[in-house]
Amino acid sequence: MENNFDEVINRIGTECSKWDGFEKRFPGLNAKGCLPMWVADTDFKAPKKVIEAIVEKAKFGIYGYPKSKGEFFDSAVIQWIDKRHAWKLNKEWIVATAGVVPALTYVIQALTKEGEGVIIQPPVYYPFKRCIINNHRETIKNPLRFDDQKLNYEIDFEDLERKVKDPNNKLLILCNPHNPVGRVWSEQDLRKIGELCLENGVIIFSDEIHSDLILKGHSHTPLGKLNEQINQNVITAYSGSKTFNLAGLQISAIIIPNGKLRRKYIQQLEINSVSDINIFGLIAMEAAYKYGENYLHELLDYVEANIDYAIEFTEKNLKGVNIIKPQGTYLVWADFRGTGLSADEIDRFVIEKAKIAVDLGRWFGEEGAGFVRFNFACSRSTLQKALNQLKSALDDPYIK
Ligand SMILES: Cc1ncc(COP(=O)(O)O)c(C=O)c1O
Structure with missing residues (x-):
């Protein structure tokens, strides 16, 4: 591999919307300390060329x-x-x-x-x-x-x-x-x-x-x-x-x-x-x-492996959550309605309990209520951290 997408690059304090600008995106919800998986840019460096x-x-x-x-x-x-x-x-x-x-x-x-x-x-x-x-x-x-x-x-x-x-x-x-x-x-x-x-x-x-x-x-x-x-x-x-x-x-x-x-x-x-x-x-x-071109091939392999990892993890560990397997993009649409929570509760749960900054489903129209959009163009370790945070939050008997 020419590109090391496993590398975790600290973007905090770099004037970047994804890592520095998410707290204000969720009025009424406390997003402090969230792991950002929202806006659609990748956590990867651009190609060397x-x-x-x-x-x-x-x-x-x-x-x-x-x-x-x-x-x-x-x-x-x-x-x-x-x-x-x-x-x-x-x-x-x-x-x-x-x-x-x-x-x-x-x-x-x-x-x-x-x-x-x-x-x-x-x-x-x-x-x-x-x-x-x-x-x-x-x-x-x-x-x-x-x-x-x-x-x-x-x-x-x-x-x-x-x-x-x-x-x-x-x-x-x-x-x-x-x-x-x-x-x-x-x-x-x-x-x-x-x-x-x-x-x-x-x-x-x-x-x-x-x-x-x-x-x-x-x-x-x-x-x-x-x-x-x-x-x-x-x-x-x-x-x-x-x-x-x-x-x-x-x-x-x-x-x-x-x-x-x-x-x-x-x-x-x-x-x-x-x-x-x-x-x-x-x-x-x-x-x-x-x-x-080579960067793209390596990126696709990496992102697809992230998506497969997340789907397997979700099936095993995240009861009530269903990932809609994407055919394209590194954005992943996940259905949380099976958790039994209402749309408002799902938003609160993901932001305040699981502490992941996502794009909330309703931002995409009322048709998105009960869903959230993750951005999986991140290092595997960031993805694992996010999934474990979701698991711990869901395992809590007082998830509301
Ligand atoms: C479908 C779609 N169109 C456009 C954009 C943004 O394009 P630009 O930054 O060039 O305005 C995005 C960014 O996520 C997108 O998903």
């Missing part, structure tokens, strides 16, 4: 305006997406942007009007709803359905069809792989979504930020790759930030094949005066995509 590229630029000492939005960046993105997902991007389609959530905001502003509906599929990554509300659009929910047989979530297509047929609804935000439930949507599902939206004039923002993080037995299909018509109706977001731990560098590659949509998007960046990109973000993502 990324660190070297940043250091080299830093040593150069001149940080003036870059010449372009990154010729090298574009070619690294094209090669990476082709290699990972066999999707051949045209250079013109790529718009480097400072992050995926900002890109979503610009898409909402550019392609929908106040009062129009934007469809999401909760339980889902909560900033989606925040972007919709902050821009005075209407949040339209197409909740996922829990399949008791498969022990996983499915799309409710009948409901989706009703929602896309409403002429007020103009945009669907798709999360693939899905955060927090860990589904990697099948080609068949994607085709249905793509066609339904196309037939009804609903544009799709396909957030594929987790698409490197696909676990064994599954494969990711970019929605925009399916066919020419769907391709023209989809805006896809990629970033190296989840995989290579670059979130603090705020960088993403937004893929907009449709020239008309792309011009509107770029105009929106100009309206917001955000068309410049931080040079460190550009070179970090370029280096990650150029040299990060």
